[in-house]
Amino acid sequence: MISPLQAAAKQAFLPRLTNVCRWNAQSLNAISRVGLRQASMGPAGVSVAVLGLGLAFSRSTPVQCDALPAAATPTRSTPKAVDELPPPPESAISLYQLGFGTVAGLCAGIFVKKGAKAAAWLLGGVFVLLQLGKRKANDEENERPAKKAKDSSVKKAQKKDKPAKKVEKKAISAKSHKKKKDVGSDDGWEDVDEDYAGGSDDEGLIGNLDDLGDDFGDDDEIIRGPVQELTFSDDSEDEIPSKSSNDDESDEDEDDDRITMANMEARSKALDAAAAEEAELDAEELQAAANEEADDFDMDVDSDGGEGDEDGEPFHLPTAEEREQEKAAGGPDLQVLQRRMRDCVRILGKFRKRAEPGRSRSEYTEQLMADIANYYGYNEYLAEKLFLLFPVAEAIEFFEANETARPVTIRTNTLRTRRRDLAQTLINRGVNLEPIGKWTNVGLQVFESSVPIGATPEYLAGHYMLQAASSFLPVIALSPQPNERVLDMASAPGGKTTHMAALMQNTGVIFANDANKARTKSLTANIHRLGCKNVVVCSYDGREFPKVMGGFDRILLDAPCSGTGVISKDSSVKVNKSERDFTLLSHLQKQLILCAIDSINPDSKTGGYFVYSTCSVTVEENEGVVDYALKKRPNVKLVDTGLSFGREGFTQYRGKTFHPSVNLTRRFYPHVHNMDGFFVAKFKVERRSKVPSAQKEAEAEPAVNTAESANATTNSETVGFDDSEDQKYIEGGLFICVQYAV
Numbered sequence: 001m002i003s004p005l006q007a008a009a010k011q012a013f014l015p016r017l018t019n020v021c022r023w024n025a026q027s028l029n030a031i032s033r034v035g036l037r038q039a040s041m042g043p044a045g046v047s048v049a050v051l052g053l054g055l056a057f058s059r060s061t062p063v064q065c066d067a068l069p070a071a072a073t074p075t076r077s078t079p080k081a082v083d084e085l086p087p088p089p090e091s092a093i094s095l096y097q098l099g100f101g102t103v104a105g106l107c108a109g110i111f112v113k114k115g116a117k118a119a120a121w122l123l124g125g126v127f128v129l130l131q132l133g134k135r136k137a138n139d140e141e142n143e144r145p146a147k148k149a150k151d152s153s154v155k156k157a158q159k160k161d162k163p164a165k166k167v168e169k170k171a172i173s174a175k176s177h178k179k180k181k182d183v184g185s186d187d188g189w190e191d192v193d194e195d196y197a198g199g200s201d202d203e204g205l206i207g208n209l210d211d212l213g214d215d216f217g218d219d220d221e222i223i224r225g226p227v228q229e230l231t232f233s234d235d236s237e238d239e240i241p242s243k244s245s246n247d248d249e250s251d252e253d254e255d256d257d258r259i260t261m262a263n264m265e266a267r268s269k270a271l272d273a274a275a276a277e278e279a280e281l282d283a284e285e286l287q288a289a290a291n292e293e294a295d296d297f298d299m300d301v302d303s304d305g306g307e308g309d310e311d312g313e314p315f316h317l318p319t320a321e322e323r324e325q326e327k328a329a330g331g332p333d334l335q336v337l338q339r340r341m342r343d344c345v346r347i348l349g350k351f352r353k354r355a356e357p358g359r360s361r362s363e364y365t366e367q368l369m370a371d372i373a374n375y376y377g378y379n380e381y382l383a384e385k386l387f388l389l390f391p392v393a394e395a396i397e398f399f400e401a402n403e404t405a406r407p408v409t410i411r412t413n414t415l416r417t418r419r420r421d422l423a424q425t426l427i428n429r430g431v432n433l434e435p436i437g438k439w440t441n442v443g444l445q446v447f448e449s450s451v452p453i454g455a456t457p458e459y460l461a462g463h464y465m466l467q468a469a470s471s472f473l474p475v476i477a478l479s480p481q482p483n484e485r486v487l488d489m490a491s492a493p494g495g496k497t498t499h500m501a502a503l504m505q506n507t508g509v510i511f512a513n514d515a516n517k518a519r520t521k522s523l524t525a526n527i528h529r530l531g532c533k534n535v536v537v538c539s540y541d542g543r544e545f546p547k548v549m550g551g552f553d554r555i556l557l558d559a560p561c562s563g564t565g566v567i568s569k570d571s572s573v574k575v576n577k578s579e580r581d582f583t584l585l586s587h588l589q590k591q592l593i594l595c596a597i598d599s600i601n602p603d604s605k606t607g608g609y610f611v612y613s614t615c616s617v618t619v620e621e622n623e624g625v626v627d628y629a630l631k632k633r634p635n636v637k638l639v640d641t642g643l644s645f646g647r648e649g650f651t652q653y654r655g656k657t658f659h660p661s662v663n664l665t666r667r668f669y670p671h672v673h674n675m676d677g678f679f680v681a682k683f684k685v686e687r688r689s690k691v692p693s694a695q696k697e698a699e700a701e702p703a704v705n706t707a708e709s710a711n712a713t714t715n716s717e718t719v720g721f722d723d724s725e726d727q728k729y730i731e732g733g734l735f736i737c738v739q740y741a742v
C-alpha cells in the first residue's frame with residue numbers, strides 16, 4: 001500500500017524519470033532507484049528524491065543518447081587521434097555529489113519532521129533549477145572545442161580556396177603513397193597458404209574494390225581524423241546549440257521531449273522539416289564541392305598559395321602577339337608557367353564567371369596545353385593528346401603523376417616459394433615491404449631496401465620477378481588454367497609469361513613469342529631463372545599467327561605500344577612520339593589483334609579467351625583497336641575482365657562512338673591507381689558462323705586493306721591484310737615497342 005502522497009510523488013516523478021533515463025540510463029537508473037525507494041518511505045524520502053533528481057539532471061549527458069561514447073567506439077585511429085578525443089562522459093554521479101545529496105536530503109528530512117514541508121519542497125525545487133542551469137552551462141562549454149575545430153578547419157579550407165571535400169580527397173590520395181607499418185599483420189599474409197595449396201586458379205581476385213579500399217584504409221590515419229571532425233561532430237554540434245540556445249525554454253523543452261498523442265504529429269513534422277533542411281544543406285555542399293572541383297588541384301611549387309597573380313592582379317591571358325614575344329625572349333620561367341597553368345585551370349572550371357571578356361575557352365585551353373608541354377617537357381602533340389583524355393584539373397594530376405616514380409613491386413614466383421616465406425626472407429635481409437593489395441596474393445611492394453633488390457640470392461634463385469603492379473593485370477584477366485595451350489604473342493622479357501606459367505602450375509604449354517629475337521634472350525633467361533618448364537620460346541612476327549600455329553585455349557597480346565602509360569619510367573616518350581608513331585602503332589595493333597583472335601580455338605573446353613593489353617593510355621591504341629576487332633570479327637565479344645578496379649573504357653571519345661560493350665574494358669592511371677598507365681580488354685571468341693555477318697564487316701573502318709590474298713588462317717578464313725599495302729607501316733611499326741613494360 002502506498003499513501004496518496006507517495007502516489008502523487010510517483011506520478012510527478014516517474015514521467016520525468018523516464019525522460020531523463022532516455023538521456024542517461026546508467027546514471028539515472030541508480031539515482032531513480034534511490035529516489036523512488038526514498039519516495040516510498042514518506043515525505044522525507046520525497047525530498048531526497050527531488051534532490052537526487054537535481055543531481056541526476058546535472059550529470060545527464062543527452063548528446064550520447066543513442067551512440068556509443070566516442071572513446072568506446074572502435075576506430076582505427078592512431079594513439080594521437082585517440083588522445084585528441086574528448087574524455088568519455090561520466091556515466092554515474094560522483095561520491096561527492098552523492099554525499100552532498102544525502103546530507104541535503106537529511107536536512108530536508110529534519111525540516112519535514114518539524115513540519116516545514118513547504119521549505120523542503122522549495123529547497124528541492126531550487127536545487128533542481130540550479131543544477132539544470134549548471135548542466136546547460138557545462139554543455140555549452142563542452143561544445144566549444146569542437147566548434148572551434150570546425151571553424152578553424154573551415155577557415156583553412158576557405159583560405160586555400162578548397163572545399164572540405166578537398167581535404168578528404170588529398171588524404172585519400174596521400175594514403176595510397178603511405179607506407180603501412182604493420183608488415184607482419186595477418187591481413188596481408190594469410191591468404192597465401194590458401195592459394196599455395198592450389199585452391200584458386202585465379203591469381204588474386206579475392207575481394208573487390210571495397211576490399212581494396214579497406215585494405216588501404218586500414219591504417220589510414222590521415223583520412224579518419226579530419227573526416228570525423230568535419231562531418232560527424234560538426235553536424236551534431238551544429239544542432240545542439242540551436243536546440244538549447246534558449247535557456248528560458250529549457251524546462252519546457254524537456255517536457256516537450258515526452259512523446260504524447262497530442263504532440264506526436266507536431267514533433268514528426270518538426271523532424272521532417274529538420275531532415276529536409278539537412279538534405280538541402282547537404283545538396284548545397286555537394287554542389288559547392290562540384291563547382292570547386294576545377295580549382296581542386298595543387299602543384300607542389302605553389303609560390304603564392306592563392307588564386308590569381310602574386311600581386312593579386314586579375315589574370316591576363318596573353319594574346320598571340322604576347323606569346324610570340326614571350327617565346328622570342330626564351331619563354332616564361334617556371335613560376336610564371338605554373339601560375340598561369342593554375343589560373344587557366346581555375347578559369348576553365350568556371351569559364352563564364354571567370355574568363356576575361358572577349359576571350360574564348362579554346363584560347364585558354366590552347367595556352368594551358370602549351371604551358372603543360374613547356375612545363376613538363378612534352379612535345380605539343382603528345383601534351384595535347386594526353387590532356388584531352390581527362391577533365392582539365394585531372395589532366396594536371398596525370399601529368400604530375402608522371403613526374404614521380406611508381407612504387408617498386410615484385411611478384412612472388414609461386415613455382416619456387418610462397419609470398420609469406422619470400423617476404424620473411426627479404427625482411428631479414430633488410431628489405432622493407434608489404435603486400436600490394438587484396439587484388440593480388442603474389443605481389444609485394446618494396447619501400448626501401450639495404451640490398452639491391454634485383455641481385456639478392458632469392459632473386460637469382462628465381463623466387464621473384466621485379467614487375468610493375470600494372471603488369472599483373474592482363475594475366476589476372478586472362479586467368480590461364482592448368483593444362484591449357486596458351487600463346488603469349490609479344491612476350492619478351494617474360495614477366496607475364498612466367499606469371500602465366502606459375503598460374504598453370506607448370507602444366508600445359510605456353511608459346512612465348514616475340515618478334516624481336518634479341519629480346520628473346522632475356523625472355524629465355526627469365527624462364528630458366530623462374531623454373532618455368534611449360535614454356536616454348538619462339539620468334540615470329542605476331543601477324544604470322546595462326547599460319548604458323550593456332551588452336552589456342554587462351555592468348556595474351558600485350559601489344560607493342562607508345563608507352564604513354566609508363567612515362568615516369570621513360571621520359572623520352574614525352575618527346576619522341578609523333579603523330580606518325582601513333583598511326584603506325586595502332587595499325588600494327590589492329591593487325592595483331594585480328595591474328596590473335598583468329599588463333600584462338602573457339603571450341604576450347606576450358607577457355608576460348610583472349611586478352612589485349614597495352615601500357616599506353618591513348619584511345620587509338622586501346623578502345624580504337626578493340627572496337628575495330630569487334631567490327632571485323634563478329635565472332636568475338638567483350639567480357640568482364642574480372643578485375644576489381646580500374647576505370648571503364650571510353651564508349652565515346654571526341655566524336656567517335658565505340659561499341660557499348662567497350663565499357664567492359666579497363667583503364668588504369670598513375671594518378672588514380674598509383675600504378676603505370678595500362679589498358680586491359682578481355683574477349684570471348686566463339687565459332688564463326690558460316691555466313692559472316694556482312695553488315696558487321698561493312699561497318700568496320702577500312703583501317704587495313706581487306707584483300708583476301710594474304711595471311712590465310714587455319715580456319716580457311718582471311719585475316720584481311722594486304723601485305724604490299726601495309727609494308728610501309730610494317731617496316732615502320734614492327735619493332736616500335738616498349739622495352740620496360742615488363
Ligand SMILES: C[S@@+](CC[C@H](N)C(=O)[O-])C[C@H]1O[C@@H](n2cnc3c(N)ncnc32)[C@H](O)[C@@H]1O
Nearest residue numbers: 490491492493494495496515516542558560737
Ligand atoms: C610491351 S612489350 C611485351 C612485354 C611482355 N609481355 C612482358 O610482360 O614482359 C611488347 C613486345 O612486343 C614485341 N613486338 C613488337 N612487334 C611485334 C610483332 N609484330 N609481333 C610480335 N611481337 C612484337 C616487342 O619486341 C616487345 O617485346
